[in-house]
Amino acid sequence: MKKWVLGISLLLTTHFAYAQMGPCPPGMSQYSSPNGIPSCGPLRSDYDQLQGHWQEQWGALAISSDGTTGWASNQSSEGIAQESAIENCISKGGTQCKVNLTYQNACIAVVNGENGGYASSDATNQKAIKRAMKSCKKAGQKHCELLRTECSPAKWVSN
Template sequence: MRAVAVLLLLLCTMFIDSAAHAEGGCPPGMIPEGGQGVMSCRPIPGYDQGKQQQPPVEWASKWGAIATDATTGSLGAVNGASSANRAEEGAIADCRSKGGANCKLQVSYSNGCGVMVLGNKVFNAKSAATIEEATRKGIAQCSAESDGCHVYYSGCSLPQRIQ
């Protein structure tokens, strides 16, 4: 009787062990394929049928711009515009609304950030993917020509998910 129980336990262990390795280490929805020491995984036919496919994610580019009037010190900025032209025109209009008569575009950027850096003798505008990166660029250029460099303005125009 004891020998029969041991034999049954051994058979059950073998069955459980073979069931655990049935997928051959393949991820869900895949089955092993190959031979002679070469093994790969292939999709199980019909596995994804009935599952809803997700639509692709779509993004709309957003633009920003910075304009200044060096004579009056006026600064205009726009973020979140739908085109470069709208951002640039908006920044110049914002600069003029703050007293600038000779507003000039300093930088425009898409899906990123812009900064205006001021020093004792110079100013510059830089753009990059992040505020930190744009700041690094602006401070580096300013520091090469002036003392007292600091960020006067920063803003971002990040892409907007539309689907």
């Protein structure tokens, strides 16, 4: 019984000590104190913190009536991504190119089956591939092959 109580005490003590030692939130500096427990406070004047912000990135997939695809990634807006994908589709000889899918700060995967293609977007490349493959198989396709993946992750812009 004493070992069990000691174990719980150590676990709780470790948990509270860990919670006190975590990093400070953005815009704050970590300071030591006389009792040895660090605390957070305003930034020190000698602290050089990165200044900037995250910028959204967009991508799009356009497909023509004859199956030609046009891609765009890492664009600053949804509209620019759509226009770029259509232009890319047309430049490859596509006719009547239309945007099939847009995505923001994410990845896209396109999988081909015997009777068509399946596109899906998700937070990561692997998740997008998994979703597109699942769609292909769910549609009864027996031979699903990855055609292409593309990502447009948010990017850090320094001020």
